[in-house]
Amino acid sequence: GEISAAVAAGVLSLEDAVRLACARGGLMQKLAGGGVMASVAAPAGEVRERIEGLAGVWVAAVNAPESVVLAGESDAVAGVVEELTAEGARCRWLPVSHAFHTPLMDPVLDDFAAAIGELSFAPAQIPLVSTVSGELAGADFGSAAYWVEHARRPVLFADAVEVARELGVRVWAEVGPQPALSAVMPEREGEVVTAFMRRDRDQQTGVLTGLARLHVHGVGVDWVKLVPSAGRVEVPTYAFQRRRYWAAGSVGSSAGSLSGAG
Numbered sequence: 001g002e003i004s005a006a007v008a009a010g011v012l013s014l015e016d017a018v019r020l021a022c023a024r025g026g027l028m029q030k031l032a033g034g035g036v037m038a039s040v041a042a043p044a045g046e047v048r049e050r051i052e053g054l055a056g057v058w059v060a061a062v063n064a065p066e067s068v069v070l071a072g073e074s075d076a077v078a079g080v081v082e083e084l085t086a087e088g089a090r091c092r093w094l095p096v097s098h099a100f101h102t103p104l105m106d107p108v109l110d111d112f113a114a115a116i117g118e119l120s121f122a123p124a125q126i127p128l129v130s131t132v133s134g135e136l137a138g139a140d141f142g143s144a145a146y147w148v149e150h151a152r153r154p155v156l157f158a159d160a161v162e163v164a165r166e167l168g169v170r171v172w173a174e175v176g177p178q179p180a181l182s183a184v185m186p187e188r189e190g191e192v193v194t195a196f197m198r199r200d201r202d203q204q205t206g207v208l209t210g211l212a213r214l215h216v217h218g219v220g221v222d223w224v225k226l227v228p229s230a231g232r233v234e235v236p237t238y239a240f241q242r243r244r245y246w247a248a249g250s251v252g253s254s255a256g257s258l259s260g261a262g
Contacts, residue, residue, distance in 0.1 A: 035099025061155035134159025
């Protein structure tokens with residue numbers, strides 16, 4: 001997600017972002033297996049206290065005040081998860097191959113730094129909030145060193161959300177194969193939180209549904225880009241008229257238009 005944000009802000013070109021993602025993914029897959037991750041529905045502070053001093057287990061992400069991801073060595077994490085589950089906390093194992101965002105990534109970080117050392121980074125064109133620091137991103141965001149830290153440090157998403165709120169952000173749209181972060185974000189008054197894709201629906205339906213939700217909450221959507229030939233139409237003023245107004249043709253095609261069907 002943060003790589004995508006770097007592209008949107010002009011820090012990385014799409015080509016360099018792909019190179020960064022491929023380099024990171026390829027190196028991580030070369031690591032020995034055995035690392036695990038589990039989501040825990042419990043206060044972040046209590047979880048941190050629980051694992052303090054324990055070897056082989058770390059907080060890999062804090063997605064919300066009561067949504068934490070633990071990661072590390074299999075036995076160490078399993079012991080903590082067992083205790084938390086017995087105490088009534090909802091825990092769920094994540095389908096991952098390694099313990100990302102933990103010191104278990106250390107063996108590949110030097111190679112990762114070398115692999116992305118020649119990428120071109122530019123100053124951000126829009127404000128960005130770092131999930132490494134949980135604060136407004138600085139100049140270090142556009143450097144190879146930042147992305148090395150990003151691979152091993154915990155994801156401070158909850159902190160980043162609060163900083164973004166302080167900056168005036170009120171619209172949250174999650175782009176991914178399944179709602180994850182938006183699912184644990186409580187929607188505050190005056191905010192809209194939506195996801196664009198779900199596993200149980202095709203991508204086109206998911207994106208359009210997400211955009212429609214933003215639209216009805218007052219967010220400007222450039223519908224002309226989705227239905228280029230569409231124009232405004234008069235819609236029925238009475239429910240019993242039962243006329244439907246659909247976009248005819250495929251979304252994004254030049255054949256798209258709005259028409260009424262009796």
